[in-house]
Amino acid sequence: MPSKRLQTTGTVLAVLGALGTVALHWMVFFWTPTEATMGVIQRIFYIHVPSAWVAFFAFGVVALCSAVYLWLGDERLDQAASSAAEGGMVFTTIVLLTGPLWGRIAWGTYWTWEPRLTLTLLLWFIYLGYFLVRASTDNPERGKRFSAVVGIAGALDIPLIHLSVVWFRSLHPTPVVMKPEGPTLHPDMLVTLMVGLLSFTLLFLGLFLHRYTLAAATHLVAVRERRAQA
Amino acid sequence: MTYLGQVYAILWKDLLLELRTRERVAAMGAFAVLAGILFNFSIDQTAVRPQDIAAGLIWMTLVFGGLLGVGRTFHLEAQDGAFQGVLTSPTPKDAVFLGKTAANFVLLYVVALLVVAVFALFFGLRLGTHPGMVALALALGSLGFVALGTLFSAVSSNTHMGETLLPILVFPLLVPMVIYGVSATARLLADRPIAEVAGNLRMLGAFAVLAVAVGAVLFRYVVEE
Numbered sequence: 046m047p048s049k050r051l052q053t054t055g056t057v058l059a060v061l062g063a064l065g066t067v068a069l070h071w072m073v074f075f076w077t078p079t080e081a082t083m084g085v086i087q088r089i090f091y092i093h094v095p096s097a098w099v100a101f102f103a104f105g106v107v108a109l110c111s112a113v114y115l116w117l118g119d120e121r122l123d124q125a126a127s128s129a130a131e132g133g134m135v136f137t138t139i140v141l142l143t144g145p146l147w148g149r150i151a152w153g154t155y156w157t158w159e160p161r162l163t164l165t166l167l168l169w170f171i172y173l174g175y176f177l178v179r180a181s182t183d184n185p186e187r188g189k190r191f192s193a194v195v196g197i198a199g200a201l202d203i204p205l206i207h208l209s210v211v212w213f214r215s216l217h218p219t220p221v222v223m224k225p226e227g228p229t230l231h232p233d234m235l236v237t238l239m240v241g242l243l244s245f246t247l248l249f250l251g252l253f254l255h256r257y258t259l260a261a262a263t264h265l266v267a268v269r270e271r272r273a274q275a
Numbered sequence: 276m277t278y279l280g281q282v283y284a285i286l287w288k289d290l291l292l293e294l295r296t297r298e299r300v301a302a303m304g305a306f307a308v309l310a311g312i313l314f315n316f317s318i319d320q321t322a323v324r325p326q327d328i329a330a331g332l333i334w335m336t337l338v339f340g341g342l343l344g345v346g347r348t349f350h351l352e353a354q355d356g357a358f359q360g361v362l363t364s365p366t367p368k369d370a371v372f373l374g375k376t377a378a379n380f381v382l383l384y385v386v387a388l389l390v391v392a393v394f395a396l397f398f399g400l401r402l403g404t405h406p407g408m409v410a411l412a413l414a415l416g417s418l419g420f421v422a423l424g425t426l427f428s429a430v431s432s433n434t435h436m437g438e439t440l441l442p443i444l445v446f447p448l449l450v451p452m453v454i455y456g457v458s459a460t461a462r463l464l465a466d467r468p469i470a471e472v473a474g475n476l477r478m479l480g481a482f483a484v485l486a487v488a489v490g491a492v493l494f495r496y497v498v499e500e
Contacts, residue, residue, distance in 0.1 A: 115496045163450075170447040177443060181434040191430045194493045195444060198426070201489050202448045205482055209451035212478075 048258040055258065059251025065244025069237070077237040086150040089143050091237050095245035096139040097165065103133025103249065104168060107175070108200030111193035120264060123189045126196060127179065128256035132249050134172040140165050160210040167206055171199035281366045285374025290381060292351060299344040303386045306340040311393040325398035330461035334453055336390050337413070338420065341383045342445070345424035346431065346438040348375060353432060358498075368495035372425065376490065379421040387413040403466045408476070412463070415479040416456040422486035423448055429497045455479045 073091045080087035110126035113119075144162060145155040156162065175195045182188035230238065276284070293299060314332050318325060352358035361371060391409070394400045402409055423445055431440040459475035 115493075167447040167450060170443070174440075174444045174447070177436065177440060178430060178434060181436040181440060183435060187433060190496045190499075191434070194426070194430060194497055197493060198423070198448060198489055201485065202451070205451045205478075205485065206448075209454040209478065213454050 048261050051254050052258045055251050055254030058247050058254065062244050062248025062251050065240060065247060069241050069244055072237045072240060077233050078231055083151050086147055089147045091241045093140060093143040093147065094238060095241035096136045098242055099245050099249045100133055100137040100140055100168065103129045103136065104200065107133060107196045111196035115193050124257055124260035126193065128253050128260055130172055130175050131256055132253050137165060137169045137172060141169060163210040164207050278370055281370040282374045285371055286377045289375060289378030293382060299347055300382055300385065303340045303344040304389055306343055307336055307386055307390045308393050310336045311397050315397055326400060326464060329394050329398060329400050330457050330464055333390055333394055333460060334457050337387050338449065340386055341420055341424065342441060344382055345379050345421055346428050346441045348379060348425055348428045349432045362498055368498060369491040372491050372494035376422050376425045376487065379425055380418055383417045383421050384414060387417050403463050405463055405469060408469065408472065409460055409463050412456055412459045412476060412479060415476065415483050416452050419452050419483035419486040420449065422490045426490040426494055429494065451482045
């Protein structure tokens with residue numbers, strides 16, 4: 046089994062990510078200062094923003110692996126793409142659950158057609174299409190190619206969707222970290238956010254590697270079964 | 276045979292097929308007229324002026340009606356393995372895609388003009404001072420729509436969910452088309468100056484070009500065995 050080492054790496058990353066997530070929760074609840082205007086509810090930001098980062102990062106992995114998969118036809122790239130898509134969908138769901146909770150207090154409404162909300166919701170549906178296409182093809186090879194096409198078309202359309210929904214309406218808080226004049230967050234808040242970003246990324250990579258080795262093992266079993274029958 | 280000749284051959288074949296069966300145009304056309312009738316009963320015309328909401332209704336009719344026809348792009352050819360014949364011919368797959376997209380575009384554009392005519396007839400809609408620009412917006416939007424629709428129709432018709440899968444795949448990607456298309460049309464219907472819609476039309480054009488290019492590149496991976 047060549048994937049033994051990957052599995053170990055996955056376990057290490059996932060445990061580190063999980064420990065980081067526990068530490069993050071302690072920081073969010075007891076350590077980081079309360080934001081002046083929004084109050085306690087702002088603390089959900091440390092879960093929300095790292096999840097959003099992972100959601101879009103995972104979709105980048107999906108698109109990249111899908112494109113190279115169509116080009117080279119290597120099984121492993123499809124397994125990587127679909128594993129990243131599963132993780133990505135989980136984190137997109139977290140973004141969509143935490144966002145409205147915050148919005149209810151900060152904006153006074155659960156949902157608005159604000160660009161980043163809209164884009165994340167559409168990303169969730171693109172992920173949904175990705176899995177539905179895979180699940181509803183009788184020929185697995187075809188399902189892999191179809192889902193890769195969905196991933197690539199989605200990734201190429203996302204910049205245009207983003208432009209159009211920004212043009213449509215903008216209400217989301219403007220970025221407080223990534224901007225030319227440097228972050229305006231309180232240093233303690235920035236540290237908490239960084240811990241969040243790091244641990245969610247590690248957690249995602251750990252889960253991703255585990256999912257990937259599982260996909261590889263499933264594939265191997267299928268190949269051997271076919272050989273045994275032949 | 277030149278590349279454009281091959282595209283044209285596919286386009287002509289599809290249009291001829293449609294001329295003889297009239298299945299898809301009849302379905303889409305009837306849908307457009309009937310949707311117009313239902314919209315008439317769904318609007319309280321003493322509360323809202325149809326002129327104000329017509330742009331959104333026109334585009335939604337186009338999207339839903341278009342899906343009806345575009346979703347069946349490969350339906351007729353799937354029988355008796357006719358499409359296998361097209362695929363085994365030396366025609367490049369992207370030429371097949373462009374030909375089919377062009378044929379779908381002709382069908383959908385006819386329906387788009389019919390939708391506008393239905394709204395003009397049923398709701399007394401005035402097209403404003405630039406009807407040509409409304410036609411251009413509908414053309415660019417239709418082109419982007421049929422490009423994505425043709426690509427994903429090839430996907431969905433090979434799944435056991437069939438056409439029910441098509442809206443789930445296509446609708447999220449159509450957001451830019453709906454936003455720019457509806458706002459351009461609404462402004463034109465409200466007699467606003469051309470300068471206010473130029474940007475929207477450019478974005479509609481960019482969307483159409485991207486959709487056609489993406490479809491032409493990815494189509495071969497959908498149809499290859």
